[in-house]
Amino acid sequence: MSSEDLLGAIEHSTPAEWMRGAVAAMPIVESVHVLAAVTVLGTLLIVDLRLLGLLELREAPRALTRVSRELLPLAWLAFGAAVVTGSLMFSTSAHSYFFNTAFRLKMLALLCAGLNMAVFQLVTFRGVASWDVNALPPRAARVAGAVSLLLWASVVLLGRWIGFTKGYDFSIPDGVDLGFH
Amino acid sequence: MRDIAEWLNRTPPSVWIQSSFWFIRLLQATHLLTAGVVSVSGLMIALRILGLMRADEPFETVWRRFAPWLSSGLVVMVSTGLLQTLGDPVREFTSTSYWLKMVLLVTGITLTVLSGRRLRSAPAGERFPVAAAIGAAALVLLWLAIVMLGRMIAYDRAIWGSLSLRA
Numbered sequence: 001m002s003s004e005d006l007l008g009a010i011e012h013s014t015p016a017e018w019m020r021g022a023v024a025a026m027p028i029v030e031s032v033h034v035l036a037a038v039t040v041l042g043t044l045l046i047v048d049l050r051l052l053g054l055l056e057l058r059e060a061p062r063a064l065t066r067v068s069r070e071l072l073p074l075a076w077l078a079f080g081a082a083v084v085t086g087s088l089m090f091s092t093s094a095h096s097y098f099f100n101t102a103f104r105l106k107m108l109a110l111l112c113a114g115l116n117m118a119v120f121q122l123v124t125f126r127g128v129a130s131w132d133v134n135a136l137p138p139r140a141a142r143v144a145g146a147v148s149l150l151l152w153a154s155v156v157l158l159g160r161w162i163g164f165t166k167g168y169d170f171s172i173p174d175g176v177d178l179g180f181h
Numbered sequence: 182m183r184d185i186a187e188w189l190n191r192t193p194p195s196v197w198i199q200s201s202f203w204f205i206r207l208l209q210a211t212h213l214l215t216a217g218v219v220s221v222s223g224l225m226i227a228l229r230i231l232g233l234m235r236a237d238e239p240f241e242t243v244w245r246r247f248a249p250w251l252s253s254g255l256v257v258m259v260s261t262g263l264l265q266t267l268g269d270p271v272r273e274f275t276s277t278s279y280w281l282k283m284v285l286l287v288t289g290i291t292l293t294v295l296s297g298r299r300l301r302s303a304p305a306g307e308r309f310p311v312a313a314a315i316g317a318a319a320l321v322l323l324w325l326a327i328v329m330l331g332r333m334i335a336y337d338r339a340i341w342g343s344l345s346l347r348a
Binding site: 023024026027028030031032034035037038039041042043045046055056060062070153156157160161164 | 206209210213214216217218220221222224225234235238242246325328329330331332333335336339340
């Protein structure tokens, strides 16, 4: 199956047809997507600022493991909601999203954010016991926090940018070049 | 209201914002990023009152951590929001979602400030009165609704139907 066939199948899937058919579907799904995205950003911002030593009060720094344990479930819940709603939005016009530069950059930023998180968890976080309650974590942790902050902010900004470059006019027939690139 | 919006729409600052390709995008992007800071800071304070977040810390400590982020984020958010309104007053003033968002925003700020004043002296682990918990639960819903309504402004008729001010 070529990517062309796959994109076509996604666009003609039941969720895509439903999204196009129900008047309020796109606005509601898009609003939930925005809410989920800002919640992911806000919750990870707290963890990242803790890693950077910028959030906690100097006299009473909260353990990083505690901050993560409290916030990551909320971040993952919001991320799950963002993936579901994002997939629904993608299905409505898979072709134009797939070839949209802002969309591709957003996916790349997401991938990099995931890699940064994986490296942090597998390498830097292993020695957390020795610096868990330090107000200022070691350099590797601070770098991971700064990179995460930049990447997640980019994900949200690039998501917003898709809206600047791509219309949602479903009456436009497939195959018409709308100049999204 | 439409007359005021149309008058605003013709004022030089509004015309300048409308004609500026990058400024309006920068405003919207900044507004969205600060929405994350403001809503999650507000959520942290509300969840602490409910005992669902940082319950082992005194409310005062949680307040001192998150209230500055909430207030400075709000300053940026309200400024960028006002400039966006100035840049497209007819679209904003004729949107039910916009006015509802403004009412909820004022309610959210007032409730948060009142909670902060009343509860700051409470020690760690102390259970708050039922009224405070109800207020905090309302705050959680308010912050979520404020973010969603911001996005809904673009789709007023699809969301509100005959209740839309654009209908």
